[in-house]
Amino acid sequence: GQNIDQPTEMTATEGAIVQINCTYQTSGFNGLFWYQQHAGEAPTFLSYNVLDGLEEKGRFSSFLSRSKGYSYLLLKELQMKDSASYLCAVTDSNYQLIWGAGTKLIIKP
């Protein structure tokens, strides 16, 4: 079966750095997405990786290793507004998006 694994919850301190991991086993691979979802709101797109390596976008970076079926989202200089759930999703060989259950990130002052 197809599976996306990410930690259920993480806690970090304001101003620090946090890395949220995602591992996947899917039938084929056509790209990996990270979305942010604040409580009670819609998921919003953060990043997309299809080739190995690091994609940097301001305070957020996303890394992909296709051979390891692994990605991480790196958040720097954490702010209280970064408290949210972070969803990892993989496009499989049929171009269907397979979603992880999300990682709830709690930022403490």
Place this chain on the structure above:
Amino acid sequence: ETGVTQTPRHLVMGMTNKKSLKCEQHLGHNAMYWYKQSAKKPLELMFVYSLEERVENNSVPSRFSPECPNSSHLFLHLHTLQPEDSALYLCASSQEIGGGGNEQFFGPGTRLTVL
């Protein structure tokens, strides 16, 4: 209005009621999606439409009935639901179906409670 809108934002219904959820996208996209989001579970894809044609139906019970009259509007008709159908129902759209950078844009969702 911009982006993806959904109405109503909250809905409480009895098991014998019939109601409809509405989604509208103002992005000129060709693909639209219905998802179910339950607490601590992955997003469950329910239906996918491309240019008003249904291309995906992930074994969804018949008490959920989608309708896509045009590429900007998507409905989810509900009847004789069960309490376990209580969840957040999200609508999304993307330029096309498929991989590449076809990121999905989500609406705010309808919080559905079935009594």
